[in-house]
Amino acid sequence: xxxxxxxxxxxxxxxxxxxxxxxxxxxxxxxxxxxxxxxxxxxxxxxxxxxxxxxxxxxxxxxxxxxxxxxxxxxxxxxxxxxxxxxxxxxxxxxxxxxxxxxxxxxxxxxxxxxxxxxxxxxxxxxxxxxxxxxxxxxxxxxxxxxxxxxxxxxxxxxxxxxxxxxxxxxxxxxxxxxxxxxxxxxxxxxxxxxxxxxxxxxxxxxx
Amino acid sequence: xxxxxxxxxxxxxxxxxxxxxxxxxxxxxxxxxxxxxxxxxxxxxxxxxxxxxxxxxxxxxxxxxxxxxxxxxxxxxxxxxxxxxxxxxxxxxxxxxxxxxxxxxxxxxxxxxxxxxxxxxxxxxxxxxxxxxxxxxxxxxxxxxxxxxxxxxxxxxxxxxxxxxxxxxxxxxxxxxxxxxxxxxxxxxxxxxxxxxxxxxxxxxxxxxxxxxxx
Numbered sequence: 001x002x003x004x005x006x007x008x009x010x011x012x013x014x015x016x017x018x019x020x021x022x023x024x025x026x027x028x029x030x031x032x033x034x035x036x037x038x039x040x041x042x043x044x045x046x047x048x049x050x051x052x053x054x055x056x057x058x059x060x061x062x063x064x065x066x067x068x069x070x071x072x073x074x075x076x077x078x079x080x081x082x083x084x085x086x087x088x089x090x091x092x093x094x095x096x097x098x099x100x101x102x103x104x105x106x107x108x109x110x111x112x113x114x115x116x117x118x119x120x121x122x123x124x125x126x127x128x129x130x131x132x133x134x135x136x137x138x139x140x141x142x143x144x145x146x147x148x149x150x151x152x153x154x155x156x157x158x159x160x161x162x163x164x165x166x167x168x169x170x171x172x173x174x175x176x177x178x179x180x181x182x183x184x185x186x187x188x189x190x191x192x193x194x195x196x197x198x199x200x201x202x203x204x205x206x207x208x
Numbered sequence: 209x210x211x212x213x214x215x216x217x218x219x220x221x222x223x224x225x226x227x228x229x230x231x232x233x234x235x236x237x238x239x240x241x242x243x244x245x246x247x248x249x250x251x252x253x254x255x256x257x258x259x260x261x262x263x264x265x266x267x268x269x270x271x272x273x274x275x276x277x278x279x280x281x282x283x284x285x286x287x288x289x290x291x292x293x294x295x296x297x298x299x300x301x302x303x304x305x306x307x308x309x310x311x312x313x314x315x316x317x318x319x320x321x322x323x324x325x326x327x328x329x330x331x332x333x334x335x336x337x338x339x340x341x342x343x344x345x346x347x348x349x350x351x352x353x354x355x356x357x358x359x360x361x362x363x364x365x366x367x368x369x370x371x372x373x374x375x376x377x378x379x380x381x382x383x384x385x386x387x388x389x390x391x392x393x394x395x396x397x398x399x400x401x402x403x404x405x406x407x408x409x410x411x412x413x414x415x416x417x418x419x420x421x422x423x
Binding site: 002003004005006007023026027029030031032033034057058060062064065072073077079081082083084085086087088089091092094104106108109110111112113114115116 | 210211212213214215216217218240241242243244245247269270272274276277282284289291292293294295296297298299300315317319320321322323324325326327
């Protein structure tokens with residue numbers, strides 16, 4: 001499929017109200033990052049509050065339809081169709097609220113000076129509907145697909161372990177959690193308080 | 209602004225192409241100093257005129273076009289379709305793509321880069337702007353821009369070739385041939401192929417130096 005309208009993209013509703021409309025994933029674009037975002041209704045979050053400090057991405061948010069109020073580094077800006085915000089500094093906190101029901105924001109981003117790689121959060125977002133419906137096999141498949149490209153990605157391994165633990169694959173969950181902690185010890189602390197691991201917390205080898 | 213900038217696409221410079229069928233370039237990446245990949249807006253000079261020029265991206269760029277305003281009629285490969293605002297068109301490298309404006313005020317955003325490579329801006333943007341400025345009478349400023357591009361992108365046949373075209377149109381034949389010879393030394397096959405049917409070089413074609421170069 002080479003052509004699609006933004007209204008035909010998948011709608012993946014996230015917990016804090018914004019709706020991810022995957023573009024890069026829809027076309028399997030390999031050269032740059034691009035997505036659209038919509039909101040549940042006027043007044044809802046449309047771009048989650050975040051920084052790009054971990055990824056080092058430069059970002060552009062372009063309003064395609066409706067209006068959005070962006071907050072960047074504590075400053076508010078109301079943007080209409082055809083207006084954009086370019087964030088050069090990855091450390092700046094950014095987010096937006098939709099001001100109209102049908103607002104659509106296009107997001108473009110990548111890390112300067114490096115070939116584009118698919119961000120791990122895409123698989124985590126893509127697995128949300130399956131996890132919400134407790135379709136663990138599907139959620140696991142989405143994570144495994146992403147890990148085939150980035151096998152040493154600690155956050156993906158941790159998330160995969162969560163899905164496996166919830167889906168009854170206790171040994172796989174334990175092994176993937178252990179690997180995530182080997183790669184980045186901070187995940188041990190997360191695991192101790194994570195309800196997803198209730199079924200394996202008493203197992204020998206669970207990161208203490 | 210500190211680390212970020214707010215902009216409207218209406219604030220972008222507009223550089224019309226060589227005739228009323230050719231698109232108008234609205235350089236976005238260049239205006240912002242955006243570094244991760246190529247990004248430009250394009251408009252048409254009239255309804256029915258091109259908003260995206262017919263081309264293939266044979267050098268390997270993957271592109272996404274987003275109809276930001278208005279309505280376009282796109283051709284991708286052998287398929288032609290209506291593309292209202294909000295349409296996304298993905299064009300893999302080597303695929304024929306073009307679009308004409310179906311409504312006044314149509315604007316298309318084009319994003320592109322080569323998969324697996326760090327993005328490095330190509331000199332064509334600077335040449336497109338230089339040509340447009342020369343057409344509007346700013347020949348000296350345009351020539352200064354061409355000289356600057358050649359210094360920034362030394363030893364690329366595309367740079368020398370475009371400089372030859374520029375001089376053939378707006379300068380003198382001696383300088384044009386000097387650039388064309390350098391381009392030919394760098395990529396004889398490509399230069400011979402492009403030069404054969406390039407209207408920009410028409411003024412040079414009757415010169416004996418043309419025969420010497422391409423015989």
